[in-house]
Amino acid sequence: MSKFAEPMTRLIDELKKLPGVGAKSAQRLAFHILRASDDDAEALAASIRDVKASLRLCSVCNNITDVDPCAYCTSATRNQKLVCVVEEPTNIAAVEKTRHFNGVYHVLHGSLSPLHGVGPEQLRIGNLLSRVAKNDIEEVILATNPTVEGEATATYLAQQLKRHGLRVTRIAMGIPVGSDIEYTDEVTMLKAMEGRRDM
Numbered sequence: 393m394s395k396f397a398e399p400m401t402r403l404i405d406e407l408k409k410l411p412g413v414g415a416k417s418a419q420r421l422a423f424h425i426l427r428a429s430d431d432d433a434e435a436l437a438a439s440i441r442d443v444k445a446s447l448r449l450c451s452v453c454n455n456i457t458d459v460d461p462c463a464y465c466t467s468a469t470r471n472q473k474l475v476c477v478v479e480e481p482t483n484i485a486a487v488e489k490t491r492h493f494n495g496v497y498h499v500l501h502g503s504l505s506p507l508h509g510v511g512p513e514q515l516r517i518g519n520l521l522s523r524v525a526k527n528d529i530e531e532v533i534l535a536t537n538p539t540v541e542g543e544a545t546a547t548y549l550a551q552q553l554k555r556h557g558l559r560v561t562r563i564a565m566g567i568p569v570g571s572d573i574e575y576t577d578e579v580t581m582l583k584a585m586e587g588r589r590d591m
């Protein structure tokens with residue numbers, strides 16, 4: 393016999409599927425939901441349903457959106473000739489936080505990883521290349537992660553994009569602001585030296 397009533401076990405099992413939620417956390421969340429008001433519990437269920445029903449990928453940039461094309465792609469105040477390429481939709485928030493980027497985005501939904509069977513066909517690269525071919529885009533900034541996969545993706549994209557005769561740039565990598573050079577590893581230090589600029 394199960395420890396809990398069947399609906400409770402079912403809720404715990406569903407919550408356990410969420411990233412970072414173990415058996416104990418799932419149980420705690422399930423009991424929290426059980427104790428919550430009917431309105432709060434219903435709002436949670438409805439928001440989960442809505443997110444699945446109303447959100448999709450922007451046909452231009454692959455960002456998650458409820459209107460297609462998304463707000464970035466149709467914005468008259470953003471520079472549509474400057475495209476920042478990121479791995480995941482959540483990376484857009486990181487770039488937006490700087491308040492200094494006025495271009496638009498392209499989301500790849502991953503990075504190249506031959507070991508895990510992720511090749512160019514598994515990423516949303518096709519509509520980046522057709523976007524570049526069709527519109528007079530002036531610069532593509534490659535803001536993939538500074539990991540082996542992110543670097544491989546940037547190198548691959550640079551090769552493909554340069555054929556279209558536009559400026560292709562890579563974000564600088566280096567020493568985090570507020571840290572000490574003494575404690576910087578050699579790869580980061582090398583990247584910082586390579587990315588130096590004139591003053």
Ligand SMILES: [Zn+2]
Pocket residue numbers: 450451452453454455461462463464465
């Ligand atoms: Zn878009």
